[in-house]
Amino acid sequence: MREPNYISEIPISHRQAYGQFFTPASVAYLMAEWVMKEHPQTVLDPAFGLGIFYDQINQISLDKNLQFIGYEIDQNIINYLNIDGSKTNLKIINSDYLAADIGNFDGIICNPPYMKFQKFRNRHDVLPKIERKIGKKLVGYANIASIFLVKALQELNLNGRLAFIMPLEFFNAGYGKEIKKSLLNDNLLKQIIIFANEKDIFPEAITTVCVLFCKNDGQPEAIKITQIKSSEELQQISDINNFYQQQIELSDLPYNKKWTPIILSLFSQQNLPDISCKLSCKLSLYGAFSRGIATGANDFFALNKSKIKDLRIDENNLCKCITKSQQIRKVIFTEDDFYVLYNRNKSVYCLDVKNHDLPEICDYIKHGEILGYHQRYLTRKRKPWYKIERRKPAPILLGVFSRQRLKVIRNMTTAISFTCFHSFYPNVLGESLIDKLFVYLLSDVGQKIIKSNKRIYGDNLDKFEPGDLNDSLFPSPMQFAIIDDREAREVIEIAKIDERLAIKMSNQLIEKIINEEPKTD
Numbered sequence: 165m166r167e168p169n170y171i172s173e174i175p176i177s178h179r180q181a182y183g184q185f186f187t188p189a190s191v192a193y194l195m196a197e198w199v200m201k202e203h204p205q206t207v208l209d210p211a212f213g214l215g216i217f218y219d220q221i222n223q224i225s226l227d228k229n230l231q232f233i234g235y236e237i238d239q240n241i242i243n244y245l246n247i248d249g250s251k252t253n254l255k256i257i258n259s260d261y262l263a264a265d266i267g268n269f270d271g272i273i274c275n276p277p278y279m280k281f282q283k284f285r286n287r288h289d290v291l292p293k294i295e296r297k298i299g300k301k302l303v304g305y306a307n308i309a310s311i312f313l314v315k316a317l318q319e320l321n322l323n324g325r326l327a328f329i330m331p332l333e334f335f336n337a338g339y340g341k342e343i344k345k346s347l348l349n350d351n352l353l354k355q356i357i358i359f360a361n362e363k364d365i366f367p368e369a370i371t372t373v374c375v376l377f378c379k380n381d382g383q384p385e386a387i388k389i390t391q392i393k394s395s396e397e398l399q400q401i402s403d404i405n406n407f408y409q410q411q412i413e414l415s416d417l418p419y420n421k422k423w424t425p426i427i428l429s430l431f432s433q434q435n436l437p438d439i440s441c442k443l444s445c446k447l448s449l450y451g452a453f454s455r456g457i458a459t460g461a462n463d464f465f466a467l468n469k470s471k472i473k474d475l476r477i478d479e480n481n482l483c484k485c486i487t488k489s490q491q492i493r494k495v496i497f498t499e500d501d502f503y504v505l506y507n508r509n510k511s512v513y514c515l516d517v518k519n520h521d522l523p524e525i526c527d528y529i530k531h532g533e534i535l536g537y538h539q540r541y542l543t544r545k546r547k548p549w550y551k552i553e554r555r556k557p558a559p560i561l562l563g564v565f566s567r568q569r570l571k572v573i574r575n576m577t578t579a580i581s582f583t584c585f586h587s588f589y590p591n592v593l594g595e596s597l598i599d600k601l602f603v604y605l606l607s608d609v610g611q612k613i614i615k616s617n618k619r620i621y622g623d624n625l626d627k628f629e630p631g632d633l634n635d636s637l638f639p640s641p642m643q644f645a646i647i648d649d650r651e652a653r654e655v656i657e658i659a660k661i662d663e664r665l666a667i668k669m670s671n672q673l674i675e676k677i678i679n680e681e682p683k684t685d
Contacts, residue, residue, distance in 0.1 A: 166214045170244060178240065187216050187275045187329065188365055190395065191375070194357075194404045195273055195327035196220035198377050201405070202325065204270030205229060210261040210312055212236040215245060217273045218254060228253065233269070235261035262311060268321045275329040276312035310334055310343055317352060317378065326378040332358070333372070335423035336632070345419040352378040355388040355408065358427065364395050377404075386411040391431055422632075425616035442678050443613070443637040450594030450601060450638065453562065453630040456581040457514070457553050460542025462487060464532050465552065466511035466582070476524045477515070484579035485514035489563055489571065495606065496660045497561075498576045512579065517550055555580045558587030559598050560605065562633065566626045570614055572605040574656055586630050593641065599652035600644045606655070607670035609678065613637050643677045 170186075187195075196217055199207060203225070209217050212234030221232065234256045236242055242258055257264070313328050320326050334340035347353040357375035359365050366373060388408035392398050401407045410430040417426060447453070459465040466487040467477070484502060486492060491505055491512065505512045517525055529550055532538060538549040557578045563571030563585060573585070581587055590598055604610040614636050615626065651673055659666035 166245070170214060170241070174240070174244070185275075185278060185366075186214060188395075189216060189220065190398045191329075191365065192216045192220045193223070194398075194401060195329075195375060195377075196224055197404055198327045198355075199271040199273045199325045200224045202270075202323065203227065204324065205231065206269045206321075207232050207271040207273065208266075208269040208316070208319065209234045210272070210274045210316060211276050212256055213241060213275065215247075217275075221273075231255070233257065233266075235259060235264060237261070262308075262315060266319065268319050268324070270321050270324045272316045272320055272324070272326040272328075274312060274316060274327075276309040278307070278309060278331060307331060307334065307337075307339070310339055313376075314343060314346075317346065317350075317380075320378070320380045322380055324380050326352075326376075326380075328376045328378070329373050330376055331372070332374045332424060333627070335374075335427070338631070341419055344417075344423065347376075347378070348414050348417065348419055350380075351382050351384045351414075352380060353387055354379050354385070355390060355405070356427065357390045357392060357404070360391055360393040360431075365392070365398060384414060386413050387417065389427060389430055422616075443639055443643075445638050445640045446634065447601075447636050447638050448634045449641075450597060451588060451590035453586040453588050453633040455564075455630055456583040456585050456587055457485070457555055458542060458583050459514070459552060460540045460546075461532070461537040462582060464535070464537045465515045465550075467513045467515060468509045468511045469506055470509055471511075472513060475528055477528070478519075478522075481515065481517050481519055481522070481525055482513045483516040484557075484577065485512060486561070486579050486581040486585060487511045487514070488582075489565075489584040492561070492571075492573055494660070495572060495663050495666065496574050496576065496656060497579075498660070499578075502577045502579055514552065514580070514582075515550065516552060517548075520548075555587070556589070558589055560588035560602055561585040562588065562605070562628065564628060566615075566628070570605065570611050570628075572602065574599075574602045574659070586628065586633060597641070597644055599649070599656060600647055601638070603647070603652050603655050603670045603673055604638060606659070606667055607674040608667070609671070609674045610638075639674075639677050646677050646680055647673050 200221060205227075207221060207230065209232070212218070213236065215234065218232050218234065221230075230253055232254050234254065236256055236258060237260050239258055242256060245256075247254070247256065309330055313330060316326060316328065334343065353376060355377035357377070359373070388405075389410040389412060390404070390408040392401075412426070412430070417423060466485070467475075467482065472482065488511070491510055492501075494501070502512060515528070517529075519525060532550065537543055543549040557575060557580055559575055561573040561575050561581055563573075564583065571585075588594075588601075590601075594601065605614065614628070614633065616636075655666050655669045655673070658669060
């Protein structure tokens with residue numbers, strides 16, 4: 165196997181720069197089996213890597229007329245492969261696949277690079293070309309894998325087959341809508357593979373992935389959903405086309421809806437729809453979550469007690485600020501908790517320059533410029549570069565990332581937050597219901613509903629975006645009226661000393677909402 169040696173010899177920084185994570189042979193075999201089902205004459209791999217798909221296809225096919233084309237932008241990995249001329253059916257092109265103007269293929273198989281499209285060096289050159297070819301605008305596409313897929317689908321011959329590894333987040337992300345629309349409208353998508361125990365199968369993956377099987381036959385048919393539970397089960401699959409647990413009709417998988425909760429609900433014992441149908445409002449009725457402050461240079465802006473004293477920066481040029489998620493350990497965050505952090509020399513203040521002419525402020529700004537902070541991506545767009553966004557303290561904070569329960573915080577302080585938390589800003593209606601909104605977010609039902617809108621990353625890591633949170637279902641004002649204000653305040657007081665009991669009390673209050681009819685005048 166080439167992969168272990170390559171990983172041990174090549175620095176991780178190089179692999180991350182090219183978005184390289186490698187496909188297990190067992191997964192590659194299933195993908196190759198799908199692509200080779202109807203004996204293609206031409207097969208394309210847009211991200212050749214270490215050649216795992218070529219190896220697996222050679223195990224399946226003895227057809228000497230098969231031509232395999234691989235694109236690989238990383239010359240280093242091509243040098244590492246050191247492939248001799250004996251492989252006459254293989255052509256590796258050291259070039260950027262996205263910039264290539266190539267013909268169509270009978271089969272396409274790919275594990276595309278995983279990186280944000282904004283980090284792709286040639287994006288400004290290749291994007292207009294791809295847009296002209298497919299006749300669609302790709303503005304807002306957040307991940308390069310989605311661009312690979314869009315281009316590859318355009319290069320698939322009639323009745324050709326495609327197998328693609330994709331980050332599962334694209335099912336829920338805004339940039340995935342147009343891809344999903346094409347997959348459904350053109351009747352391309354035939355089967356989706358998800359993995360119940362991903363780290364067992366993809367130990368190197370940095371995001372949760374799925375595999376898409378497509379066929380360009382124009383035939384509308386139910387999409388097969390396959391869940392693979394372990395590497396042992398994976399080894400035992402003899403025909404992936406006939407290995408599936410569920411089927412879902414095209415009409416039940418709308419392109420403008422988040423697909424992850426729909427797909428996962430097919431395998432879940434949790435009856436979310438029964439709960440959801442009793443909730444008629446979205447969080448946006450009460451206000452909105454916004455991302456925290458993006459400074460572009462946290463190590464410059466975040467200040468602790470010692471640094472503030474050394475720099476002689478006065479309070480007028482500072483604001484209280486949570487700069488790291490781990491600074492808050494409890495679900496209720498008070499002013500006393502804030503000053504405990506401050507006295508422990510944690511960075512809980514943010515530079516907020518109001519007096520530009522003070523010598524100590526000028527000196528610190530000059531120091532930042534010497535270190536190059538003013539030339540970073542976000543700071544160089546601001547005028548002046550050290551000006552931060554204006555934000556008010558938010559009464560509810562919610563962690564951006566989560567592995568188990570959502571990290572929801574009732575913020576009783578005047579502290580704002582960096583991007584480690586999303587901040588909820590209520591409208592007039594929401595202000596009167598803040599404690600009840602918090603109770604709902606703390607409850608198991610609220611957590612379950614919110615988490616159905618998550619974006620899934622590797623190692624059971626969930627990510628939440630403000631838009632996803634704002635679209636989440638919540639009780640109506642009439643339903644919240646079932647809970648007495650005193651009951652909600654009691655949960656908050658208990659949460660200060662016993663989080664588990666507070667969650668239990670929240671569950672009881674929300675169950676009352678779910679099970680009782682709302683009050684009417």
